[in-house]
Amino acid sequence: MIIGCPAEIKNQEYRVGITPATAAEATLRGHKVLIQSGAGNGSGFSDSEYTEIGAIIIDTAEELFKKSEMIVKVKEPQAIEREMLREDQILFTYLHLAPDLDQTNDLLKSGVTAIAYETVTDRNGGLPLLAPMSEVAGKLAPQVGSWALQKANGGLGTLLGGVPGVSPSEVVVIGGGNVGVHAARVAAGMGANVTILDMSLPRMRYLDDVFGSTFKTAYASTANTANLIKTADMVIGAVLVPGAAAPKLISRAQLSTMKPGAVLVDVAIDQGGCFETSKATTHDDPIYEVDGVIHYCVANMPGAVARTSTIALGNATMPFMLALADKGWKKACADDSNLLNGLNTHKGNLTYAAVGTALNLPVITPEEALSL
């Protein structure tokens, strides 16, 4: 198969859909890999790293889209890219169609077979192509939060781990899933006293079994949350209610109960944020202050560490990309119901029920699409 990877054109997107390592696996299996010139630069991969393993550098996006049977990207195709998609092509990337009628209509019009990273599942019902970015954002959260805690950034002026004779900082993580556990591990590793609040008892049992005394767990009741934030130097918001906006777990009124200069890192900002006073910020201008509390609310945190994020994403997408290339999309999806769950559009049909509900559009089942 001819697999094409264009340079990302979305604002501040430095990741790339195919790493040299992933390209090497594909070329070894006899596939032709086309990379747009400079596509890997933002993640630190030069064109020559791709040509060394047999990939072909293409100058323009137009030529790449024209020649490719499968397009592998990171972000959803932008309007100018959507104009270049065709019915005989596979598109494999993050799509997030539910809030995006324009993109959905364009993909349907193009007839492209679009497989969305975010809806591919694993055998435990997890989302294996979302998990790596949650791991990155989680590990980054205490790092950016400790930067915000520095005096020059308006923070409390505390060091996460303290020093001999000075107590470590208190970190509260709300939500103990993928983001939360990685955030808690890093904060604890930096020497902070960490408490995870969650509402799932099975999840807290798991955390307790696996991590023992590395951090404490507490039930995320309103009272526990209210008490813990009073003494917290940093609160990391990491909740997810699948398919819904994040619940607001700290109100504006509660900010005055916190230490002046304490830091809120709202990782759940991509789902609307879990603090009442959160509003999305960018890597250029990541923090702001409300009632003395510093807020960090960057919606695409993994972009800050594009190289790590690209490699992590590539590791997760590679087996699916190779299956699509080796077998063609129909057989690959027929053989693997988790990959079939990723199918969002085919030949002008929407095949993902939740997107149909969100946008009030008709859908067919992915199984029906297999027989078209």
Ligand SMILES: NC(=O)c1ccc[n+]([C@@H]2O[C@H](COP(=O)([O-])OP(=O)(O)OC[C@H]3O[C@@H](n4cnc5c(N)ncnc54)[C@H](O)[C@@H]3O)[C@@H](O)[C@H]2O)c1
């Ligand atoms: N900002 C970014 O760049 C970025 C990057 C990756 C993920 N995220 C977001 O981070 C959030 C967490 O993602 P995840 O992969 O860890 O999800 P996850 O499903 O693995 O974990 C979510 C956890 O939240 C818990 N939870 C739900 N409601 C709660 C409540 N009211 N109080 C306490 N806990 C509650 C759940 O029990 C679960 O353990 C999501 O909103 C995700 O979109 C943001």
